[in-house]
Amino acid sequence: MRTLRRRTALVIAGTAVIGLALTGCSDSGSGRKSSGSSSSKGSSQGSSKDSSKGSDKGSDKQATPSEDGGETKPAGKPGTGGGGKSGPCTNAETKLTVTAAPRPVNYQLLTLTNTSKRTCTVLGYPTVSFAPDLDGTAEGREDTKPQAVVTLKPGASAYAGLNTSPADQADDGTKSHAKTVSVDLIKQIGNDGSTVQFGQPDTVAVNDLFIYEPKVTYWQQDLDVALS
Incomplete structure (x- = not known):
């Protein structure tokens, strides 16, 4: 995930005469387009960005970088996609629960x-x-990829089945156990299969789960499909 970096506004001090002279040179020699009718326009824009720090405009929310490193939006209030989607x-804006599934063996249900x-x-x-004992993440089960994108209306739920260990794998006391499960959501999937996450995972306490080669299904609209 990329790190946000604030751009530093360059403030040019001087008299109005020097400012006009610099503007004239920029247009004729540097090849760069003038940002306005005078250099004071660029200066006022930079000042406006600086003055917005600490205001109520997203100051208490963590911003999420876009895929191309451009515009950012608060993670709690993402915009809707194009075409009304x-x-x-x-x-x-979601609530996660992790519960032991009655079937199959060694499964947890993520809701x-x-x-x-x-x-x-x-x-x-x-x-x-x-x-506390494990690094890495559960392997995604590609055989469970749904036919359509899972869409949640307000109040609706999606489900995923987490297989914590194979049914034939015995817990001999030497392998790792988990006391918490953390789940992060994907923001975007690239054409090459790469993903971008929101970076603020939900963490849920669990009852000392035995973890060995864990696998997880894709999010499903149907609970029974997630546990099949």
Whole structure:
């Protein structure tokens, strides 16, 4: 995930005469287009950006970088996609629960409920990590990829099945156990299969799960499909 860097506004001090002289040189020699009728326009724009720091405009929300490193939006209030389609769900506007599934063996059911007032989509499979003993994430089960994008209206839920260990794998006491499960959501999937996450995973306490080669299904609209 890319790191946001603030651009530093360059303030040119001097008299109005020197400012006009510099503007004339920029237009004739540098090849760069003038940003306005005078250099004071660029200066006032930079001042406006600086003065917005600490204001109520997103100051208490973590911004999420766009894929191309350009415009950013607060993670809690993403915009909708083009053509009237909804944007991806975020951790900030969903609620996660992790419960032991009655079947199959060694499965946990991940339930993600849309708690916002907008319709959103859930992409791919959840990025699931474990603590305190394990690094890495659960492997996604490509055989469970749904035919259509999973869309959640306000109050609706999506489901994923987490297989914590194979049925024939015994817990001999030497392998890792998890006391918490963390789930992050995907913001975007590239053409090459690469993903961008929101980076604010939900963490849920679990009852000392035995973890060995964990796998997780894609998000599903149907609970039974997630556990099949």
